[in-house]
Amino acid sequence: PGRFRIAVIPGDGIGKEVAPEGVRVVQAAAHRFGIELDVEWIEWASCDWYAAHGEMMPDDWKHRLQGVDAIYFGAVGWPATVPDHVSLWGSLLKFRREFDQYINLRPVRLFEGVPSPLAGRRPGEIDYLIVRENTEGEYTSAGGILFEGTERELVVQESIYTRIGADRVLSFAFETARARARRRLTVATKSNGVAIAMPWWDRRADDVGRRYPDVAMDKQHIDILSARFVLQPDRFDVVVATNLFGDILSDLGPATTGTIGLAPSANLNPERKHPSLFEPVHGSAPDIAGLGVANPMAMIWSGAMMLDFLTHGTGAGRAAHDAILAAIESVLRDGPRTRDLGGWASTLDVGREIAERV
Amino acid sequence: PGRFRIAVIPGDGIGKEVAPEGVRVVQAAAHRFGIELDVEWIEWASCDWYAAHGEMMPDDWKHRLQGVDAIYFGAVGWPATVPDHVSLWGSLLKFRREFDQYINLRPVRLFEGVPSPLAGRRPGEIDYLIVRENTEGEYTSAGGILFEGTERELVVQESIYTRIGADRVLSFAFETARARARRRLTVATKSNGVAIAMPWWDRRADDVGRRYPDVAMDKQHIDILSARFVLQPDRFDVVVATNLFGDILSDLGPATTGTIGLAPSANLNPERKHPSLFEPVHGSAPDIAGLGVANPMAMIWSGAMMLDFLTHGTGAGRAAHDAILAAIESVLRDGPRTRDLGGWASTLDVGREIAERV
Numbered sequence A, B: 001p002g003r004f005r006i007a008v009i010p011g012d013g014i015g016k017e018v019a020p021e022g023v024r025v026v027q028a029a030a031h032r033f034g035i036e037l038d039v040e041w042i043e044w045a046s047c048d049w050y051a052a053h054g055e056m057m058p059d060d061w062k063h064r065l066q067g068v069d070a071i072y073f074g075a076v077g078w079p080a081t082v083p084d085h086v087s088l089w090g091s092l093l094k095f096r097r098e099f100d101q102y103i104n105l106r107p108v109r110l111f112e113g114v115p116s117p118l119a120g121r122r123p124g125e126i127d128y129l130i131v132r133e134n135t136e137g138e139y140t141s142a143g144g145i146l147f148e149g150t151e152r153e154l155v156v157q158e159s160i161y162t163r164i165g166a167d168r169v170l171s172f173a174f175e176t177a178r179a180r181a182r183r184r185l186t187v188a189t190k191s192n193g194v195a196i197a198m199p200w201w202d203r204r205a206d207d208v209g210r211r212y213p214d215v216a217m218d219k220q221h222i223d224i225l226s227a228r229f230v231l232q233p234d235r236f237d238v239v240v241a242t243n244l245f246g247d248i249l250s251d252l253g254p255a256t257t258g259t260i261g262l263a264p265s266a267n268l269n270p271e272r273k274h275p276s277l278f279e280p281v282h283g284s285a286p287d288i289a290g291l292g293v294a295n296p297m298a299m300i301w302s303g304a305m306m307l308d309f310l311t312h313g314t315g316a317g318r319a320a321h322d323a324i325l326a327a328i329e330s331v332l333r334d335g336p337r338t339r340d341l342g343g344w345a346s347t348l349d350v351g352r353e354i355a356e357r358v
């Protein structure tokens, strides 16, 4: 089924703790399904590296990574020593942009054995997929400060959207919705307030949507949409959003399923011209870093998405993905639990147990 | 205790249904506490008016409203006939800006008798106040579209923040937090992604915060903050946010208390140079408009905030406010309920009952 080169970037904080467990499980699944992985551990793209070198990555980072098939990424950020916008713009956000990983896929699912903070919600009732635009929009360092340091100080922050950028993520979302049973797509917007870009985004959704008459599309303003993630999560199937709105929704959604310690993500360059990147949605979590109590499941599930994407076309990656998901589900039912799930197990305990069950 | 001129703007959809109940209750409370109100009903600032006149408001709207003490506002928006950005920018958002209502206060509270969608949360456990910047930031029509209609189409949307704008809302939030028992202030940010404005916003919070060493301030990125509104709502006391983030949080927060049909808001010009505006957080809700089933409690609670603000300094408005809140709480315990609360009562039934108990 194939041989692939994976760059593992643990990063900072709990990234360094969950990455080894992710690799452990991914290797076990790969082995079982005859997939060969060459794993290379990378210590840069971390705040430790920054402390020693004054930058987040070596100058030839792109060259070094361009040849790998995927990047398996823990988490970056250590605000006590490096401001977040420096560490993130110097690593993760660079990867997303320069490797044109324009799709960020973030599944949200309520599992058996994980009590939802939402009253009375049963497994199966929360099961949707967020498709987030991942390269443009609200995340920019375009803009500037005028009259700096004076009373008249004024800040302009530019969000920048392109037709190419909007259309490709909208098309991807429509295609994804079409392939699912419910064929429903919700478009996050805020066209009543953000008065240039968002009415335009709505028009792009309408235009692209004309090619998908078999998908039921509706647009919801981000404020009420966030409320409905809590009040009516069973309404959602596929949700597509700009970069910032997708960021918010993909922390909120997982929160309603009990823990963000489970939420995975795939930063995809669907054309495979550049490596795609797979990472948990949770960050480096300085508050619990170093304790060995972080939940590795989000990292592990992200690894499952990686195997699936890598071997797209053959059945092996899909089988490996499903085996990992089944192992996670089984451990959630009766295996060791980390703190966020009300247990006392360590990151290592959970990683080993999942690897075992794969 | 005073005599005040109130302009009532019902607006569209359920705005027209909840406004009369709001006025009914506010009048009852005013009467009981010796406050005199001259109420003027205004039919413009609505999509009906737009249909007849081709604009949302008459040209001299500002002149007509400048003399009133407060605007009591239902909801605007009827997307079937007028695009939301046209109706809102032509009315509500104009009021907020041109009357410099730079504080938007949005209390979030879980009441007895209203089951929270969050499992096991008890009244008292969710009780915080969102202070939203209300005049600048992400809500602009600054920017534009380049290469329109072509493949290269590019959209620039500018968010604009000022030091004056940030500092005054931050100061207000610190003052508000200082006056409360817990003295905690959470600052919503996204400085790891939105790379010019948000690091600057963080610096403004630090700067202003130096004047409030007795308030415990922390900054949280909007994504994880949204997750915590669901996972740990008891952590929050006062939350301050820019315009867009405040908008999102103030729909999400009320959703966790069971219904956005309860959430009130006060759009304040604290200097009282211009009229302040009081309105429910819910919008015009076209889906249930005309049925007479909308919950009027958010409108009524907003009216209580209005009386409190108007008579600031005398005890009468505070007493009227508290009497209205007590009546709402009592009806929530054993009175008629609208649909959103699982009942069958009409908007009118609930309004009358609250007025009765005031």
Ligand SMILES: CC(C)[C@H](C(=O)O)[C@@H](O)C(=O)O
Pocket (backbone or CB within 6 Å): A088, A247, A281, A283, B192, B193, B223
């Ligand atoms: C760390 C941060 C820059 C990042 C983002 O906002 O995209 C994270 O929150 C995520 O969701 O992947």
Ligand SMILES: CC(C)[C@H](C(=O)O)[C@@H](O)C(=O)O
Pocket (backbone or CB within 6 Å): A192, A193, A223, B088, B247, B281, B283
């Ligand atoms: C209707 C809309 C423009 C408005 C806003 O986004 O401010 C509303 O959602 C609110 O929260 O008052």
